[in-house]
Amino acid sequence: MKTKYVFLLITALVFLTGHTVQSQTNRWSLEDCIRYAIEHNLTIKRMEIQQSSAEVTLNTSEMSRFPDLNAKMEQNWGFGRTPTATGLYENTNQSNASFSIGSSIPLFTGFRIPNEIARDKLELQAAVENLNKAKEDLSLNIASLFLQALFNKELLKINEEQMDLSKMQVDRTSLLVDAGKVPASQLYDIRAQVANDKVNVVQSDNNLKISLLDLAQSLELEQNTGFDILTPELNDVITENIGSLKPIDVIFGSAVQTKPVIKTQELSVESAEKTLKIAQSGYMPTLNLTFGYGTNYYYTYGDNEHPNETLSYQLKNKGQEYIGLSLNIPIFNRFSVRNQVRQAQFNIETQRLTLENAKKDLYKEIQTAYLNATSAREKYRAAVEAVKSTSESFKYAQERYEAGKSTVYEFNEAKTKLARSLSEEAQAKYDYIFRSKILDFYYGIPIKL
Numbered sequence: 001m002k003t004k005y006v007f008l009l010i011t012a013l014v015f016l017t018g019h020t021v022q023s024q025t026n027r028w029s030l031e032d033c034i035r036y037a038i039e040h041n042l043t044i045k046r047m048e049i050q051q052s053s054a055e056v057t058l059n060t061s062e063m064s065r066f067p068d069l070n071a072k073m074e075q076n077w078g079f080g081r082t083p084t085a086t087g088l089y090e091n092t093n094q095s096n097a098s099f100s101i102g103s104s105i106p107l108f109t110g111f112r113i114p115n116e117i118a119r120d121k122l123e124l125q126a127a128v129e130n131l132n133k134a135k136e137d138l139s140l141n142i143a144s145l146f147l148q149a150l151f152n153k154e155l156l157k158i159n160e161e162q163m164d165l166s167k168m169q170v171d172r173t174s175l176l177v178d179a180g181k182v183p184a185s186q187l188y189d190i191r192a193q194v195a196n197d198k199v200n201v202v203q204s205d206n207n208l209k210i211s212l213l214d215l216a217q218s219l220e221l222e223q224n225t226g227f228d229i230l231t232p233e234l235n236d237v238i239t240e241n242i243g244s245l246k247p248i249d250v251i252f253g254s255a256v257q258t259k260p261v262i263k264t265q266e267l268s269v270e271s272a273e274k275t276l277k278i279a280q281s282g283y284m285p286t287l288n289l290t291f292g293y294g295t296n297y298y299y300t301y302g303d304n305e306h307p308n309e310t311l312s313y314q315l316k317n318k319g320q321e322y323i324g325l326s327l328n329i330p331i332f333n334r335f336s337v338r339n340q341v342r343q344a345q346f347n348i349e350t351q352r353l354t355l356e357n358a359k360k361d362l363y364k365e366i367q368t369a370y371l372n373a374t375s376a377r378e379k380y381r382a383a384v385e386a387v388k389s390t391s392e393s394f395k396y397a398q399e400r401y402e403a404g405k406s407t408v409y410e411f412n413e414a415k416t417k418l419a420r421s422l423s424e425e426a427q428a429k430y431d432y433i434f435r436s437k438i439l440d441f442y443y444g445i446p447i448k449l
Contacts, residue, residue, distance in 0.1 A: 029230045030146045030449045033219055034139045040220040041138055047131045054127040058120040064113050067105040074098045093301040099315070102292025104326075110284030111277065119274035126267040133260035136441065143437055143447050145215040147430045149229055152208040154426040159204045162419045163197035169411065170194060172402055181404030189408040193415075232449040237429055238377060244436035244443075245377070248370050251443050252363050258444040262362060265355040272351045276344035282330060282337035291323040366442050373435035380432045383425040390414075390421040 028036075038044055076096045081089045106113065173190045176182045216227045234240070256262050297314045300306065330337065397414035400406040437447050 027228045027230045029232070030143060030447070033142050033146055033215065033229070034447065036221075037138055037142050037219045038135050042220065044131070044134055044138065047127075047134050051124070051127040051131055054120070054124040058117070058124050061113070061117045061120045064116070065106065067103045069101070069103045071101045072099070095299045095301075096296060098294065098296040100292060100294030102290060102294075102322075105289045106286070107289050107325075108285070108287040110281030110286060112281035115274050115277040115281065119271050119278065122267045122271040122274065126264050126271065129260040129264040129267065133264065136260065139447050140438070140441060142215070142218060144434060145211065145218055146229060146449075147434050149208065149211040149215055150231060151426055151430040152204065152211045153229075153231060154430075155423055156201065156204040156208050158419060158422045158426065159197065159200040162415065163194065163201050165415065166190060166194040166197045169401075169408075173408065176402075176404055179404075182408070186408040189412070193408075193412050234429070234433075234449075237380065237433060241433065241436035244439045245370070245373060246439070246443060248363075248366055251370070251439060252366050254444050255362055255366060255442045256359060259362065259442070261358055262355075265351070265358045269348065269351045269355055272344065272348040276341065276348060279337065279340040279344045282333070282340065285327060285329040287328075288326040289323075290326060291321075293319060293321050295319040362442075366439075369435065369438045369442065373432070373439050376428065376432035376435045380425070380428040383421070383428040387418075387421045387425045390418045394418040 074097065078094050078096065081091055169190050170187070173182065173187045177184050177187050212227055212229070215229070221227060295315050295318050297311055297318075299308050394414040394417070397406060397411055401408065401411040433449075441447055
């Protein structure tokens with residue numbers, strides 16, 4: 001019997017443990033959200049396809065250096081004066097079948113092929129950087145939604161605590177009314193405040209659900225029932241993020257070396273330079289090597305004087321191997337090559353200007369992000385001080401109210417100010433965290449809490 005009870009106990013523990021693990025798996029950290037979003041986001045998948053397409057394009061360019069191989073078969077019928085197998089023209093009907101296989105190798109293309117390969121390698125690298133930029137943009141968006149959900153969680157907690165506090169005051173007010181220290185109207189007022197607090201709790205809970213839904217949808221979660229996030233342990237927010245507020249020039253120096261948006265533009269400039277060399281190759285001659293084998297079969301209808309030789313005999317004895325060189329020298333091409341070169345030169349200048357503009361935009365973004373972060377830090381510091389002050393004010397108002405020395409209106413006003421201060425502190429805290437993470441993002445530090 002004891003063995004049976006032990007077995008049932010172990011089974012129950014395993015079930016509870018598994019249930020706990022399953023419940024925990026529904027709580028996502030910021031890193032979990034970013035990782036999952038990158039793996040399942042449709043925009044990311046589309047850009048991965050574009051990268052694969054660039055790889056195929058590069059492979060096509062690399063393969064153009066190798067020889068090709070083609071087989072050819074023809075069947076013709078002739079009527080009237082047609083050439084015979086001996087080369088003479090006679091009035092007769094005949095058929096002619098030819099078979100050949102040949103290959104050609106580009107020996108010199110004016111350096112077009114190596115420049116095409118170099119350009120397509122750069123295009124592939126640009127596709128990789130575009131993919132990296134999309135991942136970074138997605139990570140920032142997920143971080144923003146995640147912090148919004150954390151703020152709504154904290155705001156819900158604040159409103160629930162305010163409602164609990166109002167409920168406690170209902171009991172205390174009842175005692176004060178019974179003791180004759182306050183009129184009964186104050187009991188009705190505090191009960192009305194409980195109802196108002198409940199409305200705030202319901203609204204906060206709805207805001208939290210919406211923010212979690214927005215986050216789950218951004219993750220491309222098909223089933224988001226029970227989806228929730230982990231609340232990280234945040235202690236001294238200012239100290240923990242002090243390293244993010246580096247000088248603007250330091251952040252820009254790192255960003256200009258690492259950010260995909262800059263790398264993509266630099267690669268575009270290099271690709272445009274290779275395109276210019278490809279266009280200039282049109283001025284140069286090209287040389288190809290060709291070689292192959294061919295044979296044919298003649299059949300003359302109604303020629304009794306010269307019977308047709310057999311198929312196998314003709315195919316064997318009329319075979320011919322050949323090898324040759326083909327040199328093409330461009331002399332006049334209606335200025336098409338010249339215009340292609342000029343267009344390529346214009347494109348280089350355009351890409352260089354685009355690169356410089358991207359660097360300027362990046363510097364402006366970092367300047368704005370730095371000012372926003374420093375402003376958010378000071379706002380959070382002020383909010384912390386405001387909470388300290390309103391907490392003391394509320395404590396004093398609560399003591400006076402419980403002693404019957406103030407009205408419920410004064411108590412509710414102090415409580416409302418405290419709730420507002422706590423809400424502003426929470427909003428300032430998560431805004432400062434997000435602004436700091438943006439600076440980390442520009443500096444090249446992965447986004448995490």
